[in-house]
Amino acid sequence: MFGxxxxxxxxxxxxxxxxxxxxxKPRDFEPPAPRDFTNLSGIxxxxxxxxxxxxxxxxxxxxxxxxxxxxxxxxxxxxxDDSSKPDAKVRIIPLQLQRLFAQLLLLDQQAASTTDLxxxxxxxSHEEMRQHDVQELNRIxxxxxxxSLVGTSGHDLIxxxxxxxxxxxxxxxxxxxxxxxxxxxxxxxxxxxxxSGLEEALWNxxxxxxxxxxxxxxxxxxxxxxxxxxxxxxxxxxxxxxxISLLRFNFDFEKCERYKxxxxxxxxxxxxxxxxxxxxxxxxxEYMYELFSVxxxxxxxxxxxxxxxxxxxxxLGNWQLQVSPKGFFYLPLFSSFSIIFFFPDENxxxxxxxxxxxxxxxxxxxxxxxxxxxxxxxxDSEKNPPRLKDSxxxxxxxxxxxxKVQPIKEKDIEKQFEGKESAYMLFYRKxxxxxxxxxxxxxxxxxxxxxxxxxxAANTELQKKRVECDSANNGMDLHLHLSSCYMFHxxxxxxxxxxxxxxxxxxxxxxxxxGDLRQSVFQMLESWEGDMVLSIAKPLPAGLxxxxxxxxxxxxxxxxxxxxxxxxxxxxxxEVGGTKVMTGPDHEPVVINVLRLAEYNxxxxxxxxTESQHVFSCSTKLGELHRxxxxxxxxxLKNLSGPEKEAKNWEVLLEEDMxxxxxxxxxxxxxxxxxLDSHDQSFVNVSSGNLTAFTYDISWLQxxxxxxxxxxxxxxxxxxxxxxxxxxxGQRHNTGCFPGKLVPEDYTxxxxxxxxxxxxxxxxxxxxTSTQLFLYFIVGSDQVASPEMEIVVEETISVKEVSLAxxxxxxxxxxxxxxxxxxxxxxxxxxxxLKELNVCRGDTLVITEGKLPPKxxxxxxxxxxxxxxxETGI
Numbered sequence: 001m002f003g004x005x006x007x008x009x010x011x012x013x014x015x016x017x018x019x020x021x022x023x024x025k026p027r028d029f030e031p032p033a034p035r036d037f038t039n040l041s042g043i044x045x046x047x048x049x050x051x052x053x054x055x056x057x058x059x060x061x062x063x064x065x066x067x068x069x070x071x072x073x074x075x076x077x078x079x080x081d082d083s084s085k086p087d088a089k090v091r092i093i094p095l096q097l098q099r100l101f102a103q104l105l106l107l108d109q110q111a112a113s114t115t116d117l118x119x120x121x122x123x124x125s126h127e128e129m130r131q132h133d134v135q136e137l138n139r140i141x142x143x144x145x146x147x148s149l150v151g152t153s154g155h156d157l158i159x160x161x162x163x164x165x166x167x168x169x170x171x172x173x174x175x176x177x178x179x180x181x182x183x184x185x186x187x188x189x190x191x192x193x194x195x196s197g198l199e200e201a202l203w204n205x206x207x208x209x210x211x212x213x214x215x216x217x218x219x220x221x222x223x224x225x226x227x228x229x230x231x232x233x234x235x236x237x238x239x240x241x242x243x244i245s246l247l248r249f250n251f252d253f254e255k256c257e258r259y260k261x262x263x264x265x266x267x268x269x270x271x272x273x274x275x276x277x278x279x280x281x282x283x284x285x286e287y288m289y290e291l292f293s294v295x296x297x298x299x300x301x302x303x304x305x306x307x308x309x310x311x312x313x314x315x316l317g318n319w320q321l322q323v324s325p326k327g328f329f330y331l332p333l334f335s336s337f338s339i340i341f342f343f344p345d346e347n348x349x350x351x352x353x354x355x356x357x358x359x360x361x362x363x364x365x366x367x368x369x370x371x372x373x374x375x376x377x378x379x380d381s382e383k384n385p386p387r388l389k390d391s392x393x394x395x396x397x398x399x400x401x402x403x404k405v406q407p408i409k410e411k412d413i414e415k416q417f418e419g420k421e422s423a424y425m426l427f428y429r430k431x432x433x434x435x436x437x438x439x440x441x442x443x444x445x446x447x448x449x450x451x452x453x454x455x456x457a458a459n460t461e462l463q464k465k466r467v468e469c470d471s472a473n474n475g476m477d478l479h480l481h482l483s484s485c486y487m488f489h490x491x492x493x494x495x496x497x498x499x500x501x502x503x504x505x506x507x508x509x510x511x512x513x514x515g516d517l518r519q520s521v522f523q524m525l526e527s528w529e530g531d532m533v534l535s536i537a538k539p540l541p542a543g544l545x546x547x548x549x550x551x552x553x554x555x556x557x558x559x560x561x562x563x564x565x566x567x568x569x570x571x572x573x574x575e576v577g578g579t580k581v582m583t584g585p586d587h588e589p590v591v592i593n594v595l596r597l598a599e600y601n602x603x604x605x606x607x608x609x610t611e612s613q614h615v616f617s618c619s620t621k622l623g624e625l626h627r628x629x630x631x632x633x634x635x636x637l638k639n640l641s642g643p644e645k646e647a648k649n650w651e652v653l654l655e656e657d658m659x660x661x662x663x664x665x666x667x668x669x670x671x672x673x674x675x676l677d678s679h680d681q682s683f684v685n686v687s688s689g690n691l692t693a694f695t696y697d698i699s700w701l702q703x704x705x706x707x708x709x710x711x712x713x714x715x716x717x718x719x720x721x722x723x724x725x726x727x728x729x730g731q732r733h734n735t736g737c738f739p740g741k742l743v744p745e746d747y748t749x750x751x752x753x754x755x756x757x758x759x760x761x762x763x764x765x766x767x768x769t770s771t772q773l774f775l776y777f778i779v780g781s782d783q784v785a786s787p788e789m790e791i792v793v794e795e796t797i798s799v800k801e802v803s804l805a806x807x808x809x810x811x812x813x814x815x816x817x818x819x820x821x822x823x824x825x826x827x828x829x830x831x832x833x834l835k836e837l838n839v840c841r842g843d844t845l846v847i848t849e850g851k852l853p854p855k856x857x858x859x860x861x862x863x864x865x866x867x868x869x870x871e872t873g874i
Contacts, residue, residue, distance in 0.1 A: 037318055038398065040398060065161055093148045158186065167236040182236065190247065206233050234277060235273060265418060272288055273289060292428065295424050481537055535550065545583075595609045653673075
């Protein structure tokens with residue numbers, strides 16, 4: 001399955017060892033999380049390496065294996081520093097396994113990485129993502145280690161710890177001759193199907209005999225004939241560590257598919273192997289084994305997930321929840337450590353998070369080991385509370401599931417007897433194997449000095465990065481605004497100097513108290529005298545405004561709600577620059593955009609309105625705003641829709657609104673108000689309280705008064721919109737009509753085609769209506785000259801009636817002015833109306849003496865058109 005995966009190929013060289021060459025993979029800025037309360041390290045899953053992680057954790061918690069591996073020094077294995085030298089013999093796999101074990105034992109991180117180790121195997125990213133079988137990996141890994149350690153004192157490491165012998169015997173019932181075949185094993189494979197548990201499976205394999213009889217006889221070499229015989233297998237040699245693989249995966253020949261056996265299969269925590277051994281005369285202690293690891297498979301035969309239960313033989317981890325008579329217990333909470341306090345008198349429970357604690361205890365759970373001193377790994381620890389004795393002391397089991405490590409009870413193993421998630425490999429150790437007292441709770445035991453130094457340096461670097469990261473994560477940047485650099489005007493605070501000179505930036509830990517912040521400010525401002533008040537400030541469009549005063553020096557900055565990047569104003573709490581400052585949300589300054597109708601500059605383009613900004617407190621009453629902005633008799637309209645200035649968005653502020661505040665009517669920063677003087681209020685529908693014209697359509701017109709009497713203005717400017725009716729202009733300035741081009745009194749500015757700034761003349765007389773036409777006539781000549789006559793007639797009048805009305809005679813006819821400004825087409829249909837003949841208001845007609853000429857024949861018209869086409873070449 002793995003091919004040459006574990007072949008000692010020096011083309012796969014890792015440069016990931018600590019403090020050495022440039023890393024091939026960049027590290028994240030965030031340092032790895034520290035160990036949790038168990039003080040044990042998990043292993044990161046590279047994508048599909050849970051089977052490898054489970055096996056590596058089992059080997060780590062086999063102390064005799066890891067100590068034998070640590071006993072191989074650089075003189076035998078070489079060093080990773082020499083891996084780039086062409087003639088150096090560097091045994092990369094055992095070296096990387098040593099480093100990984102040292103990291104799992106000593107490096108203060110939640111989970112270690114197997115990247116360096118798998119790279120030493122020659123794995124690529126594809127291989128890391130591939131799911132493998134942990135039983136086969138166990139055999140291949142052992143084979144790879146044996147190959148790597150050839151020629152060293154550890155050449156027999158695997159054989160010494162895991163090698164056993166099974167003998168298969170056939171006994172002839174006639175001559176009693178025994179024929180035997182011996183087999184070596186590193187692990188035993190036992191069946192699961194149809195068997196209730198491990199002991200029954202071992203009994204079936206190593207106690208029950210198979211008989212050759214009747215037609216199924218055995219040919220005995222000594223008798224040289226077919227005879228009855230019995231066949232059996234026995235364990236001839238037991239290893240210190242017994243690995244048992246459970247055959248949970250089978251093949252259904254009827255369905256032609258694989259399946260996983262999920263029936264109940266029990267296995268004991270202690271087992272006596274005497275009944276299954278060839279030699280039984282030794283003491284019982286030689287046959288007693290204790291379970292110390294269970295690799296578990298969750299899923300089906302085509303995929304799943306591995307994790308492992310291990311027994312912490314050396315008690316390196318913290319297994320128990322801590323309880324003391326003082327009414328609190330320690331509880332793992334997320335990735336930190338917390339204390340839950342119980343107050344019986346108050347009948348309540350409190351939770352407080354504290355720093356990570358490191359627990360170490362001896363076998364009896366009594367005295368705790370002191371934190372390591374110099375030359376040892378530096379742990380971030382506090383004084384450890386007492387550990388209570390437990391009936392299961394010495395049976396500290398943990399579930400190591402990739403990066404996650406959590407304690408379990410021994411009875412939890414029974415959950416893995418059956419089901420989709422069930423035991424897959426069992427690891428037993430001889431009960432005779434006792435650990436030295438100095439190894440208990442001591443993760444540094446037997447680790448080489450160079451690895452201790454490397455882990456110390458790595459822990460120092462980790463701690464440094466965590467401090468930096470902690471400072472970055474918990475650091476709070478505050479902008480301190482000093483009152484001595486500010487002045488109060490126009491409703492807000494403004495820097496007297498530049499912004500940079502008025503603000504001091506301060507970085508402080510959010511977990512510190514307000515008192516710490518105040519002390520830090522005092523130290524920065526050595527010349528400060530008197531009381532110091534810190535207020536939350538907020539830059540608003542109008543300027544800086546102050547809100548609540550920060551109070552409670554014993555509270556943390558996080559607890560009082562101070563946010564990163566907050567603005568804090570440092571002052572005496574009363575005044576700034578001699579001016580009393582009103583604080584709080586009720587006195588927020590609001591910038592209001594004030595629009596007024598602009599006057600038109602004759603000869604210039606002009607603007608529709610002028611804009612200016614004014615600042616008012618949000619608690620200002622509208623009556624005060626009206627007195628400040630609007631002249632006597634003026635009105636104010638508000639626009640709450642932002643920059644749009646459509647008529648429908650404007651609303652008149654009525655008299656009954658004058659006692660309301662700016663905030664209550666919805667005026668906020670950027671809102672616009674329109675100020676209209678008394679003579680501009682024709683744009684307002686007083687009954688509905690709404691603007692009747694678009695603001696952008698407001699224009700100025702000039703009116704020259706030819707009807708003035710006394711002190712009336714001769715030349716005035718008035719406001720109008722495209723919808724203003726002509727009669728309204730006359731009513732506002734005088735009655736009468738305009739000279740020159742007559743404008744019907746019911747025409748709007750738009751219909752009259754008047755542009756902004758147009759000059760109108762106001763004179764006596766009645767203006768035409770919208771159904772009347774004012775026409776200009778040239779009398780008595782075919783040549784166009786200046787108009788000599790103008791009349792106002794209804795558009796429904798006929799041509800003949802126009803002649804009679806103009807000259808009181810029917811010996812005249814009308815002609816249009818052609819494109820050469822000469823007398824042109826005759827209005828020959830004398831009974832047709834002016835409207836039917838498309839005569840428009842203001843047209844000039846020629847009155848020609850004589851009757852209407854005869855009607856032009858169509859043929860003649862065509863000839864004329866053709867002639868013009870030939871002449872022009874069209």
